[in-house]
Amino acid sequence: MLRLENVHASYDKSEALRGIDLSVTPGEVVCLIGRNGVGKTSTMRAIVQDQITVTQGRVSFEDSDLVGLRPYQIVRRGVGYVPEDRRVFQSLSVLENLRVPSAKAAGRRQWSLDDVFALFPQLYEYRRRTAGVMSGGEQQMLSIARSLLTNPRLLLLDEPHEGLAPKVAEEVVGAIIELKAEGVAMLVSEQALHTIRRCADRVYVVDRGQTVWDGTVEEFYAHPEITEKYLMVQ
């Protein structure tokens, strides 16, 4: 459903992506891994046309070209995006944050407030809190919940575990599994795979703005030299 072919993209003049190839099929969870600053976030931004400009290559979703569309149009086609810095609306309450998403997006499943509260019961508890004062983990949940309300068929999750306590991270993994069961495809960026190996199907390794390796999770673990070469040495 999503396909990137030889995508180059840049911020103003500085090039961040130098050849990204990847695809996501319906219902699949694909993991994008690589260390800091290699271009995982930029890849996601290139998909939703946020901040970054695609200078070369093709980005298509369900056979229609996304380059040149405005972000809200892409989201309405069924691509949800949870940015790495979460970007909750600081001065709005949780409930208000959840009312921002446009319901016009046409996904298979129509998410309601009750659905997301069922997924993240803590949010219901804190629904009247100002989003800005919540902890990072809570903000992360809010950000995911908010995206779900755009009824995505494909969800882009940028480092969903970043800064989360292990327990919370576990909950997010749980949520991803649940979403996968709902049939939502996902592209998840990670620095290291261990957090979501339970739910990921395939892996792309990104380095210096390029996809340098891809394969199934099993293959990834079968090739420790990939980790040696492209990920953090531990």
Added chain:
Amino acid sequence: AEDGPIKVGFVGGLTGACAALVEDELNAVRMGVDELNAAGGILGRQVELVVRDSQTKPDEGAKQSRELIVGEDIDLLTGVCSSSVMLAMTAVSKELKVPFYSAIGSTQKANVEAYQPYFWQVQANATMEAVAAAEYVAKKPEWRRIVPMGFDYEWGHSSVDAFTTHLKKLRPEIEITDPIFPKVGEANMAPYITAALAKQPDAIFAAVFGGGLASLIKQGQGYGMFERSNLVTLLTVDALQSMGDAMPKERVFGVARAPFFAIEDSEDARAFIAHYRSKYGEYPTDWSINGYDGLMFYAAAAEAAGSVEPDALMKAVHEITFDGLRGNALKVRAFDGQMNAPSYVGEVSFEDGYDFAIMKNVEVYAGEALMWPEETIQAARDAAK
């Protein structure tokens, strides 16, 4: 050019604060030029009007005047409205020695400190108007306490000063409180009205105009100003017209420059009013009448001088006696270029046949009595040096 047309340079504030006044003046001047030309022109030469927009800015006024004088070779400069533009233009007239008169702008500064021999003004200057108001107020013995009010700038201050000084002279026992000076063009007069009424005056003399005046009258009604006091202010025909129904039915007294309803007993004036109405579909305002009178006075002076050459013309300007719409025997005093133009003070009243208030019992004050004597002016000029 001795045989070409006589060129009248009209540099007026067609845009900016003066636009409404200048439009009326220009209408009448256009009409006057047509009439003159139909009757063979001045000294047998056609009159050509060259119009420029000063945007009511002194630098623009000066620049346009200079351009018309050197570029268009105009014989006469006029059209000015605001005091500052007038002072800027009179300086140009002085430098380039081109006759210049004012029919709207009326600061006495142009007669006193800034006087120059090529200048005259054909309406009562601001000081004369204030003196006329004082004369009128002095005749109301039941008014014992007066609050003067004026816009906080030269015109407001000098009007209040002249009014106060003259009234004190006429009625030493009358109580005149400290003046109140709202900022120019203030749209919210409520605080000033409150302050004025707190002094429990029998009358308020207000040297304000335009938006500020409209606000004073409209907002004053809410404070019972016209039950508790009287208002004496500058009320030209355009102000009466724009107030419409909102004008209080009584206790407003207006000082005017050339209200058409006060000059209707003259044949010429009636004809002019009729002609103007048929041409522009509205009554001529004070600005139209003075503008027309000004042009006709120039024509008379030029005929008398037999030339429009500046020095000869100025000699005639200072010598001739002119019968105009506002009455007979109008003369320009050589000492300060001031015409002995009358001032009109009356009581606002709604009369049949008009869809706006006019004034009744209008008293006409002849110019001579209102003008500062030459000694006073000389003293002021010396003091300014």
Added chain:
Amino acid sequence: MILVQLVNGLMEGMMLFLIASGLTLIFGVSRIINFAHGSLYMLGAFLTWQLVPLLAPGTVAGFFGAVLLSAVLVAVIGTIFEMLILRRIYGADTLMQLIITIALVFILRDAVRTIWGPNSLSVPMPDAMMGALVIGDNFFPIFPFVIFGAGLVVVLAMILVIHFTRAGILLRAATDDRGMASLLGVNEKLVFTLVFAAGCFLAGLAGGMAAPYGDVNYLLDTTVIVSAFIVCVIGGLGNLYGALAGAMVVGVTKAMGVMFFPRLAMVLIFLIMAAVLVARSLGRQAGPAR
């Protein structure tokens, strides 16, 4: 008299708030300094003058109908302008947007002068709003209370919209993080257009409401824009409650100034503005977050 002046000040304050609310609204969301705000106010006043005689003159309903209709017309004009011109240069330097709105000032001034002439006009006050409440020696005219009421309605409506409707939520979300709103499927350009329209509506509304209280002339634009700036700056640009507070401060100061420093009337407000700005600068400011 102090009491009356205080009331005068509060009344003027609310008028100023009406004037400034639209400016601050637009700035808050789109960072555009709308120099044409005063011109739109003026347009609202002239349209009201035109409409009042057509809609049951002299009646309260006729008056409010005319004011609302004028405000809507002004909003329509603003929207067209935003969609045709302003929207094209959202990417350029904000100063270019400023120049664009200055150009609009020129255009509207000429349009108004051409259509209605340079003379000042008078909008009749509905009969029911004339007169005053007389308490002892003190007169409290009714009309300012009407304006005050209208201002209150606007404040309440804005609070209601901003805090309790989805439109308000979107508006605040776009103010917080415009890009993220777009990433949630919100057409943020449309939000901008609507906010601009709302700002213009408020400008027109203020112009219409104030029309019967003074005269309507084609020089209102400059005086109004300067007051609106002052109010917004004192209250903090883009801050609705700040604008309300700023308006009250300016209104009351002006009224009190008449009693205590009559000669300072013209500068007083600017002195306050300068003082507020300088006070804002005291204390050490933080460097960049990173």
Added chain:
Amino acid sequence: MMARLARAEMPRLRQMLFVAGAVAALEAVNRLTGVSGSLLVAEIIIMMVFASSLNLLMSFGHMVSFGHAAYFGLGSYGFALAITRFDVPAEAALVFGPLLAGIGGLVFGALCVRLTEIYFAMLTLACAQITYTVLFQWYDFTGGDTGLTGFMTPRFGLSEANFASAAMVLALVCLYVLWRVVHSPLGLAIRSVGQDRYRAEALGLSPRRVQLVAFVISAFFAGVAGTLFAVFHGNAFPDYAGLGFTLDALIMVVLGGLNSFLGGVWGALVYTLLKNFVPLMTAHWELILGLILLAIVLVMPHGLAGGVKRLAGMLGWGALR
């Protein structure tokens, strides 16, 4: 720019040729189009100095002033008041205009540089309005709203054409000084603070001090323009410190093109021409002027200098920055 200078003498020669050509063209217009032409040329030149002074602030210091006319007005009044109130001979009074403007810049600037961005701009507006009000109301000293007139022969009695030439010489000096400022260590400091005050601060520069220096220099040259204007007309009015002149200068600089030394010059040229000729063609000059402004901004969102540069690039010229 500086680098270009250092790199080779060629562009420098070209720059000098360009300046010589521009001066020759203006002088030709001045001499050949009669008095009206000379008046126009003089006005354009004065506005070039005024706009360039603001340009120093805006393009290089990245400080937006909404009250630059204050210093223009102070320039006019410094000069006029020295003559009328202190009996300074007119020729000697010339220095007092820029001086007063500079002092005004120092006082107001010290307040303004404490703020940044929109609040900086708003404080400059407040300062300018205070200046305007003082000039407008201090009747005994400044002549109030009726201003100061008749204190000198306009243009010191020079003919219009000669005055325009003299103004041109003075303007060249001013522009040269401004150019030198921009291309000096000080200019580098001003630009540094303008582009990234935190970086400049971390390198050891006090941003406020640099901004204040820029502000004073800018005010000084606005004062030169104001003084010239007072000499040109032989008068001084509070309007010269008013919103109108502020907006004019702002429009000139933005229209001319930010981030370019000649932005103010181009803007002054084009906008003054428009303001002069459009009203001659139609009574609806405000409408037409507004539409032309819209058109220019839409067609050239980076200003005239940007457009000119692009054009020069197409013609294979460089170095007209």
Added chain:
Amino acid sequence: MTQLRSDLILTARGLRKTYGQFVALNDVNFDLRGGEKHALIGPNGAGKSTFISCVAGQLPGVEGAVLFRGRDIGSLRPHQLAHRGIGRTFQISRTFLQMTVLENMTAAYVIAADSWTSLRRRVLARQQDKAANMLRIIGLSQRAHERVLDLPLGERKRLEFGMALAGDPDLLLLDEPTAGMSIKERHHLMDFVAERIDATGKTLLFVEHDIDVVLKIASRVTVMVRGGILVEGTPAEIAANKEVQAVYLGEAH
């Protein structure tokens, strides 16, 4: 003990910084010896940048004391610190984007020499020569006349580093100098930095996420977590530390 103190170039005692209710730095005590190449690592949001900003005088409302060569610098403004010998770079690189590379560097020298009030061409030329020389050292001579805006991020970072060197600072603070660079670029830049530091005997304090680089360059490492210091030690000690692996290196999330 006294001897040990005298070779301390930077000392922080009880540093505390809060944003509203959020505690970004919580009672941080930190010592930096002259001549060290000290790395600061830790998870996102640990307070590393905040700490650097405190030392560089960029933050108001910091509690506690910062001593630079034994003197309290807590109240000094960044530009004063620069003249006392503290140079820095920013996490999000800050350069004068609209100016050329040479102009950027010249500006740094002009400011360092405190000759910014000058109008003289000669002064400019002198600093320009120095700047050109530094550009050669950092390998940007080829780019001298390009606008920084047109430079790739790596070169901007390199330029920023060169600018920080212009003031010949005794202590250099680098906040994530290699963020956003390719691996080769990173090592290249940091090797160069280390070499400059060793050659001049200066002190370096840097924040870095790339653990390879840290292990290779740093002489000592401090790990920060949630506003406090977790542990300090040699690179080898840090790499072996279980706790560090847990919170930062991420073995067991």
